[in-house]
Amino acid sequence: xxxxxxxxxxxxxxxISAINKLGVEAIPVKFYEExxxxxxLIIPGGESTTMGRLIQRFxxxxxxxxxxxxxxxxxxxxxxxxxxxxxIKESEQYSLGMLDITVIRNxxxxxxxxxxxxxxxxxxxxxxxxxxxxxxxxxxxxxDVEVLSKVSEGIVFLREHNILASSFHPELGDDxxxxxxxxxxxxxxxxxxx
Amino acid sequence: MEEIYGSLKVKRGLxxxxxxxxxxxxxxxxxxxxxxxxxxxxxxxxxxxxADIRAQGGVARTAxxxxxxxxxxTVSIPVMAKVRIGHFVEAQILxxxxxxxxxxSEVLTPADxxxxxxxxxxxxxxxxxxxxxxxxxxxxxxxxSMIRTKGEPGxxxxxxxxxxxxxxxxxIRKLINMSDEEVFVAAKELQASIDLVKGIKSLGRLPVVNFxxxxxxxxxxxxxxxxxGADGVFVGSGIFKSANPKKRAExxxxxxxxxxxxxxxxxxxxxxxxxMTGIDIKNLEEKDMMQVRGK
Numbered sequence: 001x002x003x004x005x006x007x008x009x010x011x012x013x014x015x016i017s018a019i020n021k022l023g024v025e026a027i028p029v030k031f032y033e034e035x036x037x038x039x040x041l042i043i044p045g046g047e048s049t050t051m052g053r054l055i056q057r058f059x060x061x062x063x064x065x066x067x068x069x070x071x072x073x074x075x076x077x078x079x080x081x082x083x084x085x086x087x088i089k090e091s092e093q094y095s096l097g098m099l100d101i102t103v104i105r106n107x108x109x110x111x112x113x114x115x116x117x118x119x120x121x122x123x124x125x126x127x128x129x130x131x132x133x134x135x136x137x138x139x140x141x142x143x144d145v146e147v148l149s150k151v152s153e154g155i156v157f158l159r160e161h162n163i164l165a166s167s168f169h170p171e172l173g174d175d176x177x178x179x180x181x182x183x184x185x186x187x188x189x190x191x192x193x194x
Numbered sequence: 195m196e197e198i199y200g201s202l203k204v205k206r207g208l209x210x211x212x213x214x215x216x217x218x219x220x221x222x223x224x225x226x227x228x229x230x231x232x233x234x235x236x237x238x239x240x241x242x243x244x245a246d247i248r249a250q251g252g253v254a255r256t257a258x259x260x261x262x263x264x265x266x267x268t269v270s271i272p273v274m275a276k277v278r279i280g281h282f283v284e285a286q287i288l289x290x291x292x293x294x295x296x297x298x299s300e301v302l303t304p305a306d307x308x309x310x311x312x313x314x315x316x317x318x319x320x321x322x323x324x325x326x327x328x329x330x331x332x333x334x335x336x337x338x339s340m341i342r343t344k345g346e347p348g349x350x351x352x353x354x355x356x357x358x359x360x361x362x363x364x365x366i367r368k369l370i371n372m373s374d375e376e377v378f379v380a381a382k383e384l385q386a387s388i389d390l391v392k393g394i395k396s397l398g399r400l401p402v403v404n405f406x407x408x409x410x411x412x413x414x415x416x417x418x419x420x421x422x423g424a425d426g427v428f429v430g431s432g433i434f435k436s437a438n439p440k441k442r443a444e445x446x447x448x449x450x451x452x453x454x455x456x457x458x459x460x461x462x463x464x465x466x467x468x469x470m471t472g473i474d475i476k477n478l479e480e481k482d483m484m485q486v487r488g489k
Contacts, residue, residue, distance in 0.1 A: 007214070007451075008214070008451050009213070009214040009215045009235060009450075009451060010211055010213060010214060010215075011210045011211055011213060012213070012214065013213075014210065030451065030452065045210075045211050046211050046212070046213070046214070046215065046235065047211070047212070047215060047234075047235040047236070047271055047272075049230060049233070049270065049271060050215055050233045050234070050235050050271075050447065053231075053232075053233040053444075053447070054233065054447070054448070054451055057444075057448065058448075058452075078211070079211070091270070093270070105270060106270065109292075110266075110272075110292045110293075110294055111208055111272065111292075111293075111294035111295065111318060111319065112199070112200070112289070112292050112317055112318060113199070114199070114200075114204045114207070114208065115197045115198055115199045115201075115204060116197070116198040116201055116203060116204060117196070117197050117198075118196060131203055131204060131207055132204075133204060133207045133208050133211060134208065134211075134272065134294070169207060172203060172207050172210065173203075
């Protein structure tokens with residue numbers, strides 16, 4: 001089993017190290033062929049406009065969409081959630097358009113509003129210490145979207161079929177439970193495929 | 195629900211999000227838009243780019259808050275701005291207008307020749323320049339959340355940035371191989387706290403992100419710095435002093451992502467038009483060097 005972390009820009013090494021700590025191989029991916037060979041994909045935090053442009057320039061859109069449509073699990077954190085979304089509020093910015101939500105970028109404010117918060121997450125038996133950095137929130141979830149966590153500003157963690165997305169950064173902390181949730185999805189996908 | 199703002203995690207975290215990216219100097223909202231469209235991960239707002247500060251002389255200060263705000267309202271990416279070394283009131287102004295990152299920079303004329311800003315008191319993260327590991331560690335002790343090489347700004351000449359990145363990497367490698375009792379003397383020589391020095395020995399790298407800056411003018415320059423171990427790059431005068439800023443900026447962004455893929459770097463390097471002229475460092479006198487400011 002091999003998880004790929006999209007390595008166009010952003011917090012790649014933190015995700016690789018979190019996945020490794022859970023005993024699973026993780027590799028950086030930035031070419032078409034590499035993305036076609038993995039069992040799960042993480043789109044990390046970073047700048048969504050930058051990653052969006054590189055996805056277009058280096059023609060990675062078709063393979064990412066194809067793999068997600070086939071059922072491969074994908075997890076987007078922060079910029080990754082923005083890139084997966086169908087709509088971005090008040091913006092013509094590029095996105096893959098796979099996740100049925102409208103994203104509101106920088107919904108908490110600028111960097112000064114970045115914060116650490118203890119979150120209640122559906123399926124976890126105790127609070128999860130979450131780090132939000134210039135974070136987006138998800139609005140207008142489609143009928144198949146399961147909301148996993150909310151704060152007063154809106155939805156911050158959700159799942160739609162094989163797509164998991166969070167506006168916070170579990171890769172910046174030591175709690176591996178969110179990454180484990182994603183690996184469980186990857187495991188299930190692998191079982192069905194074989 | 196307890197909420198913590200301006201913590202070390204949150205400040206260093208933003209720097210982590212910029213990794214593998216290019217931060218571009220801009221002097222207007224229009225340039226900021228071009229930078230964002232070319233794929234910059236952040237822009238650095240300033241009144242004059244380093245090459246012009248060098249050419250025109252005079253005291254270089256933090257930019258007009260109105261200019262910074264116009265840039266902040268034009269782009270969706272983080273906006274950084276520079277303050278003079280030691281000028282904590284310029285930093286207070288930038289925090290008051292919600293700038294995302296502050297660069298306490300040798301490019302501007304220093305306001306204090308002895309002290310840097312005490313950066314722990316700010317909720318906004320700081321980036322500082324360093325020529326060697328000692329400088330980097332002293333800036334981290336003062337609260338910097340991100341380090342960059344100083345290079346020699348506004349020259350379009352990569353030689354000093356290469357020197358500074360190699361020195362930092364070499365000193366880290368030496369620390370890693372030291373025995374525990376040797377680390378005390380190393381801390382003394384680096385003029386840095388023993389805890390920080392021990393931390394680097396066990397971590398094998400700086401505890402914060404380390405970017406390259408000062409003299410990057412081409413996609414190959416950016417990739418060179420990345421291969422030498424930089425986490426990302428700042429480009430100052432190199433973009434808007436060249437013939438085709440948008441195309442050059444896009445090419446530098448691509449070369450920073452695909453820094454170890456020579457075929458990609460070759461293809462994006464084609465037909466970029468004229469580069470900034472550049473200055474041979476040997477022709478600079480000590481008094482014209484920006485890198486010696488703030489040790």
